[in-house]
Amino acid sequence: MENVYQMAGYTLHLIPTNKFKTMTISLRLQSPLLKETTTIRTLLTFVLMAATQDYPSTKALAAYLDENYGASLSTHIHTKGQSHIINVTTSFVNDAYLPSPEHLLEKQLQLISDLFYRPCLENDGFQQSIVQLKKKELQEKLQANKDDKFSYSLDKLFEYMGRDQILGIPGTGYEEEIQKITSQQLYQYLQKCIEEDEKHVYVVGDIPENFVNIFERILKFPSHCHDYPSAYIFKSPRQDLLEVIEKQDITQSKLNLGYQIQCDFTSPSHYAFTVFNAIFGGFSQSRLFKVVREKHSLCYYVSSSYDAFNGMMIVNAGIEAKDYHKTLSLIENQLTDIQAGHLNEEEIHLAKMMLENALKKTNDEAGSMIALAYNRDITHIHETSEEYIEKLKNVTLEEIVEVAKKVKLDTIYFLTGKEFHESH
Amino acid sequence: MKAIKYPTLKETLYFEEMPNGLKVYLLPKAGFSKTYGLFSTRFGSIDTTFVPLHEEKMLKVPDGIAHFLEHKMFEMQDGDASEAFAKLGASTNAFTSSSRTAYLFSTTSHEKECISLLLDFVQDIYLTDENVEKEKGIINQEIGMYDDDPDWRCYFGSIQNLYQNHPVKIDIAGTVETVASINKATLEKCYHTFYHPSNMMLFVVGNIDAHETMNLIRENQQQKHFSLENPIQRAIVDEPLDVDQKEAILHMDVTMPKMIVSMKINDILTKPQERLKRELAMNLLLDIFFAKSSTLYDEWLNEELINDSFSAQFIQERDYCFLQIGGDTLYPERLKEKIFYFIEHIQEYDIHQNDFLRLKKKTMGILISLFNSPESIANMFSRYYFEGIMIFDLIDCLDSLTIEDLISLRKLFDLQYTSSYTILPQNE
Numbered sequence: 098m099e100n101v102y103q104m105a106g107y108t109l110h111l112i113p114t115n116k117f118k119t120m121t122i123s124l125r126l127q128s129p130l131l132k133e134t135t136t137i138r139t140l141l142t143f144v145l146m147a148a149t150q151d152y153p154s155t156k157a158l159a160a161y162l163d164e165n166y167g168a169s170l171s172t173h174i175h176t177k178g179q180s181h182i183i184n185v186t187t188s189f190v191n192d193a194y195l196p197s198p199e200h201l202l203e204k205q206l207q208l209i210s211d212l213f214y215r216p217c218l219e220n221d222g223f224q225q226s227i228v229q230l231k232k233k234e235l236q237e238k239l240q241a242n243k244d245d246k247f248s249y250s251l252d253k254l255f256e257y258m259g260r261d262q263i264l265g266i267p268g269t270g271y272e273e274e275i276q277k278i279t280s281q282q283l284y285q286y287l288q289k290c291i292e293e294d295e296k297h298v299y300v301v302g303d304i305p306e307n308f309v310n311i312f313e314r315i316l317k318f319p320s321h322c323h324d325y326p327s328a329y330i331f332k333s334p335r336q337d338l339l340e341v342i343e344k345q346d347i348t349q350s351k352l353n354l355g356y357q358i359q360c361d362f363t364s365p366s367h368y369a370f371t372v373f374n375a376i377f378g379g380f381s382q383s384r385l386f387k388v389v390r391e392k393h394s395l396c397y398y399v400s401s402s403y404d405a406f407n408g409m410m411i412v413n414a415g416i417e418a419k420d421y422h423k424t425l426s427l428i429e430n431q432l433t434d435i436q437a438g439h440l441n442e443e444e445i446h447l448a449k450m451m452l453e454n455a456l457k458k459t460n461d462e463a464g465s466m467i468a469l470a471y472n473r474d475i476t477h478i479h480e481t482s483e484e485y486i487e488k489l490k491n492v493t494l495e496e497i498v499e500v501a502k503k504v505k506l507d508t509i510y511f512l513t514g515k516e517f518h519e520s521h
Numbered sequence: 522m523k524a525i526k527y528p529t530l531k532e533t534l535y536f537e538e539m540p541n542g543l544k545v546y547l548l549p550k551a552g553f554s555k556t557y558g559l560f561s562t563r564f565g566s567i568d569t570t571f572v573p574l575h576e577e578k579m580l581k582v583p584d585g586i587a588h589f590l591e592h593k594m595f596e597m598q599d600g601d602a603s604e605a606f607a608k609l610g611a612s613t614n615a616f617t618s619s620s621r622t623a624y625l626f627s628t629t630s631h632e633k634e635c636i637s638l639l640l641d642f643v644q645d646i647y648l649t650d651e652n653v654e655k656e657k658g659i660i661n662q663e664i665g666m667y668d669d670d671p672d673w674r675c676y677f678g679s680i681q682n683l684y685q686n687h688p689v690k691i692d693i694a695g696t697v698e699t700v701a702s703i704n705k706a707t708l709e710k711c712y713h714t715f716y717h718p719s720n721m722m723l724f725v726v727g728n729i730d731a732h733e734t735m736n737l738i739r740e741n742q743q744q745k746h747f748s749l750e751n752p753i754q755r756a757i758v759d760e761p762l763d764v765d766q767k768e769a770i771l772h773m774d775v776t777m778p779k780m781i782v783s784m785k786i787n788d789i790l791t792k793p794q795e796r797l798k799r800e801l802a803m804n805l806l807l808d809i810f811f812a813k814s815s816t817l818y819d820e821w822l823n824e825e826l827i828n829d830s831f832s833a834q835f836i837q838e839r840d841y842c843f844l845q846i847g848g849d850t851l852y853p854e855r856l857k858e859k860i861f862y863f864i865e866h867i868q869e870y871d872i873h874q875n876d877f878l879r880l881k882k883k884t885m886g887i888l889i890s891l892f893n894s895p896e897s898i899a900n901m902f903s904r905y906y907f908e909g910i911m912i913f914d915l916i917d918c919l920d921s922l923t924i925e926d927l928i929s930l931r932k933l934f935d936l937q938y939t940s941s942y943t944i945l946p947q948n949e
Contacts (some may be wrong), residue, residue, distance in 0.1 A: 114536035116552035118530075119890045155822060157815035163879045165887030190886045194530070234828050237777060241830065241849050248668050346774035346875030346947065349665035382536055382607040391601075415666050450610040457629035461555045510554060 099470060102309055106318025107296035109476070112466055113304040120190040120202060120302030121463040124316075125210060125471060126294035127325050130181035130263060136270030138280050138288050142183050143231040144283060146224055149211040153224075161208075165201055166190045170208065170311070174306040176268035177475060178361070178406030180327040185209055188463070191303055202305075206315045212290055213318075213459045224279030232275050238374045239272050243288045250351040250512040257341050258355040258508035264331055264407050268297065296472055301463040327475045328362035330408035333507050342517070350513040352424060355411040360501040361408035362476050368488045369496040373504075374403040375448035376497065377435060378412060383413065383446060384431045393427065395420050410504065417519040425509070440494055453486050504505075522849035525579050529911040530892055531642040534913065535731040539742045542750075544721025546736055546902065548726040550895060556632045556727030557895040558625060558639050561903045564715035565620035567839070573710040573718070573810045574748075579756055582711060583658075583702045585686070585695015588617040590708050592656050593648060594624065601640040611635050619689050621907055623713075625899070632729055633737055638724070640741050646712045657700055663693050669777050677779035678769055679845055679942040685765045686726050687758050689841050717750045718742070722901050726895045758840060762938070770943045778945050780834050781847035782860040785938040789842055793909030794918075798839040800837050801884070801919050802926045803844075808880045809872055809927070810863070811846065817863070826856045853943045861941075867934045877924045888916055903914050 102109040107124075128138070152158040161169050163253050187209060217224040221487035252267065255476040259265030270401055296318055300308075360370045378385035378401025389399045399414035416424050459465035460482075473480060480488075522537045535547040567587060570581045592616070595602040606613040611628035624643050628635045649719045667673045677692065684690040694700070718776040725734060764785055790796045810817055819829045861868070891897045898912070905912045933936035 114552065116550070118892045119893055151888075154819065156814055156816075156819040161877060163814050163883035164814070165882075167883035168886065169888075188890070190889050194889050228821065233825060237828050237830075237849055237851070240777040244671050244777055247666075348668040349662065380607070380612075381603055390659055394655050395662070397659055397663035415662055417662070417665075447607055451607055451612070453611065454610045454629050457554045458627065461553050 102123070102315070104298075104312060106320045107298050107316070108474070109309065109312055110297060110299045110470060111308065111468070112299065112301045114301065115184045115303045116461075117191070117302055117463060118194050119188050119463070119466070120300065121186065122209070123467045124185040125187075125297045125299070126293045127177075127180050127289040127296070127327075128265055129325055130268065132256070132266050134286070135181065135266055135268065136228055136274040137283060138181055138183065138225065139174050139233065139268075139270035140235055140275060141273050141283060141286055142180050142279055143172045143214050143235050144228055145185070145216070145244040145287070146170065146172045147227045147231055148217045148224070149208065150215040151211065152290065153232055154219050155476045165204055166195060166199065167287060168201060168205055174268060176406070177472075177510060178327045178408070179263050180325050181268065181477065183294070185212065186464075191425040193303070197264060203250045203311060204313065204380070206311065210316050212379070213287070216287070220281070222282075222284045225280050228283060232278075235270070236272060236275055239269060242269070246345070246347055246351055246512060247415075249459050250353050251411070251512060253341070253343070253512070254355050254411065254508060254510040257339060259331070259411075260428050261334075261497050262328070262331075264409070267402065267466055277359055277469070286496045292319055293321065293323060297471065299470060300468040301466055326398045327476065328406045330359060330361045330364070331357060333357055335507070338506055338509070340511075342511045342513060344513055344515050346479060347512070347514050350418045350421065350511065350517070352414045352416055352421065353414075353426065353510045353512075354506060355508040355510075356410040356498070357505045358403075358408060358410050360500060361396060362472065363478065366496070366500050367405065369492045369500045370403060371452060372445065372448050372492045373497050374401055375408065375474055376440070376444055377431065377453050377501075379403070380448075382451060384435075385414075385428060388431060389414060389424060391425050393423075394428075395424055399499055409507075418513045419488060421511060421513070421517075429506070432501065436498065436504070440492070440497060442494070445492075445494060445497065449489055449492070452489055455483055522731070525913075527557060529916060530771060530913060532892070532913065534671040534903050535735065536737075537740065539718065541742055541745070541747050542717070543578050544722045545735065546722070546724045546906075547729060547731045548724070548898065549729050549731050550581070550727050550805075553727050553895060554629045554795055555627060556629070556635070556725065556729055557627050557899050558723065558725045558897040559640050559903050560625070560634055560643050560723050561621050561623040561907070562620050562715050562721045562723065563620065563907050564711070564720070565618050566691065567619045568755060569688050569691075570714065571714060572754040574714040574750060579922055580710070580752075582707050583695060584691040585693070586700040586703055586707065586711055587855055588694045589656065589660060589700065589703050590711055591615045591617045591622050592623075592660060592731065593653065594643060594646070596647055596652055597642055597645065598647045602638070602731075605638055605642070606635065608847050609634050609638070613639075615835065617691065617693055618742050621903065623903055627680050627896070629728075630915070632727075634738060635767050636734065636757040638801070640738070643716065644718075644745060646709065646716075648708055650705055653703070653705050659702075660694060660700050660943070661697050664692070664697060664700070667692070667694075671773050671779060674771060674773065675781050675942055675944045676845070677777040678771060679783040679847070679940070680843070682766045682769055683764050683785040683843055683943055684841070685761050685763070687760045687841055689838070706747050707817075713795040714753060718747055719750055720753060722897050722906055724898050724906075729750075747831055759760065759839070762939055762944055764940045767940050770941075770945060772947045772949070775944065775946055777849050778851065778853045778855055778943065778949070780853035780941060780943045782857060782864075782939060782941050784864060784934065786842040786844070787938065788933060790841060796837060796908060797876070797910050797915070797918050798922070798926065799930070800835060801915070802922055803835040803930055805873070805877070805880055805884060805922065806927045808833060809882070810870065810875045811881065813877070815876075821856070821859065826850055826852055826859065853945070857941045857943075861936060861939065864934045864939055865936045867931045872924060872927055876923060877927065881919065881922065884919055885916065888919065
């Protein structure tokens, strides 16, 4: 159902469907995740979105998008294991639902091209006032993220667990480096992205006949092919468990656990691990939810997530400070229970059904369709959703126990209130 | 069964009222894998004083009870509803707002079984003293989670500032104290009063056949017995015109200050069409002054008073109505003064025809795109349904708005009914 075309400097993936009233275009730029470039790359996603020569301010650009029937335009930055991805996305109403044809596809595609080739410049760099404004915006966004204790404690887990490794590099940059970046450096970095980033473009919607020609005409990048690594298996240089307890003036404590798992997106055991995670803590039917929340009433949320690109697993829960050790041991017990092979076929069947249902649902949302396709494209895994479901279904009890045995707690990060005492 | 066609959006909606009073709406969507069912009751966190079914006197129930009941509904005599859905390959959830509680499932298979299960688990209650007690620990952690969330504290604090008596000032989940006082008997009273079919609506959207689905629902309802219910009597809130507090400041363990200016609107409309018109017109008006394409946004951005988190919103629910304007800011005091100045002098700010037309286009596009997702359709449908409005009418109503409609809204702005809520770091 997906058609792929090799274009000038990018791969175009067309996913035709007429079930949506909008069309979504997503351009993804991939480059290695590096300590040296994480901040400049993040700042670039902010500056890129600020203005173009035709629409030289936030105000003018926003007004243009309003005119295009509220077309969205956004940039996001995220990591995929060892890769650092910039995502430029636009979505706009299909002409069929508008009073008159607006040619929004051409207009929005041209706008994306202009973000890269016709930004507002001065003195061989981005316009100084824009860069200043966006530096402030990024700085404040990072601060606000820190104030959200859930995401702060998760970031801290990655920081401690991944010290001096890829996992420890924050995908949204370092706050203290923002001000050092000059407009000229930023513009040079854009040129580097245009030259060296590996690019994929995804389109979901009601795709007209002459579609590829429109792309050929409007969107071009230099033709280089790069194969950057993404998924990897996290390995810790430490042998011992690292336990970090931080105190702040807060009501609810946040427990975050990081595990080594010896498996990633490209491993043969990926399918078995996916099923393991669904049994262990991936859903509200999973063991952690049933035991820690339903049986012991210790929390409102508790779950495990399999990070298939960093080859590791996270468990997090919001609990009372006094329940720290109790919660830890309940989580540990569930893991050792599965490792000991205490599993039944019904539980496995249920987990597989939940995974299948979750996967099928991605077909009803353009963004998730693209995310799924992209994961496969950057890891070169040629697999349809049907094949993937088939592989999940074939996972056996023994294979689940096998992957569970490789799970090892690596780091505990506990954010708690000022009154917490070690002796609990 | 009635079929209602909406040619602009290329959608057909099916409707039938069951003999027991339950309203059923179906929206088949070709090409979608997912089916989404939403079963809602007009019972929310503000319904805390009412006459229980078959009783005569008003009863005040503990705050947070609608939300507590939502948690407990999943427990069935023969197991847990979430697990039963899981066995069908489906997932389920629920949410409580100020004026309604909604239960939902989402599935890509076994649609019929899921619809029956949704009806069955919500139309039956199984409570024991033990399972009620046990839920309290979970809900207290849910409350605790919001306690540490500065965005939520600022948002909710700015609403609390406005109201002296109205229960909208109480957190949807209640407080640790009110949750402690909830018991089985009161939960059952709420259930029998508000979960009567005549107070409820089922909406199913997605991969379904309208006729087969309606037959199934009809048969399901015929098998159940509900005692007759008189219209529910809710206490009328006696809310003074004045705000509760003009200003509040909360210090938290955070680094980024936040500030929201809120304004109470005492002129409450009752006719659904007028309410819809006011909502759409007010949102356009706020867009004209505060969207990214507006002059004020641009000015304040360049003065470093606001950032991307800045927004202005209009809330209109059953019997209350207010505005909120604000976001993260390094200079909460200066931003507050700017917004206060705007509210006081709104008559002097012109509304230009080109801004009006441009933002109307934007709103139109956003409304159309909401029809992409079964979830957003279902949630919107349920919210507007209890307001007496069909969501498919939104686009026509928007189309018919004139600039005069916006101009006339300026009279609702009044500094006397305005307050501010600020979150500051602990050392400031």
